[in-house]
Amino acid sequence: DHFLELTDKYLPFKALPSSLYTANALVISFDKAENEKSQIIRIPFDNALRNVARAKTEVTLDENVKTFVNTFTVEGANKSYYNELFSDATTEDIRKKRIEEDYNNKLKKNVTFQSAKSIQNDTFEKGITFETRFTIAERLQNVGNLKITEIPFLDKVYTRDIVALDKRNYPIQYFKYENSNAYHSEVILTIPAGKKFSEIPESKTYQYKGHSYSLRFESVSPNVLKVTRDVTLDWNDIDTAEYLNYKKYVEDVIAAEEQIVGFK
Secondary structure (H helix, E strand, O other): OOOHHHHHHHHOOOOOOHOOOOOOOOHHHHOOOHHHHOOOOOOOOOOOOOEEEEEEEEEEEEOOOOEEEEEEEEEOOOOOHHHHHHHOOOOOHHHHHHHHHHHHHHHOOOOOOOEEEEEOOOOOEEEEEEEEEEEOOOOOEEEEOEEEEEOOOOOOOOOOOOOOOOOOOOOEOHHHHHOOEEEEEEOOOOOOOOOOEEEOOOOOEEOOOEEEEEEEEEEOOOEEEEEEEEEEEEEEEEEOHHOOOOOOOOHHHHHHOOOEEEEE
């Protein structure tokens, strides 16, 4: 059985938004006798498209400027936003403004937007692939003769607000917090020729029930570092009895996300 959301003209076929997760529904038949036996159900997501975000971010680091070239593939219900964003219904100026604001909010930096373009898209297929380019005017930080930089992930998979409390009296309804099922991110950092990455963090792996997180570092060459992140998320509620275990998991992940790399 497939349940379809028909009120969003930009939604891919078989995609269901997170707002319908575990929502009540009544299946109505053309047969009156069947309807008399109908009961309220929870909308199943078994056959719905998974909401997956894939990102490849190539960052060139200079003394005063960071240059970003980003390739994204968005699959599932979250694609609806980008179908509309790259449609004729959105002007180039509005598209530029919305993307620039999105990056400013995510990175908390002053982003100078350059371009955005759709690479591959069919409105009703599961995914869209698009490219964006921007720069950030920012001096690299120094520790002695070591230059350091954070890992610029463009998607935040966990945030501190969800574990801000020391104790919870009610479960976390996770589908109201998160609208993706998985993130697959690759960040390639390139520093000037002649420089070398000398401080590379350890790879990390964490798991909590249906949630999993892995972060891997690979030295491609002395001045090129590849960082790969894979995250799987579970929309089921976090019970109050499990909250502290989940809180530790999130805090471990955020600490891994905030690691820095150094080069000389």
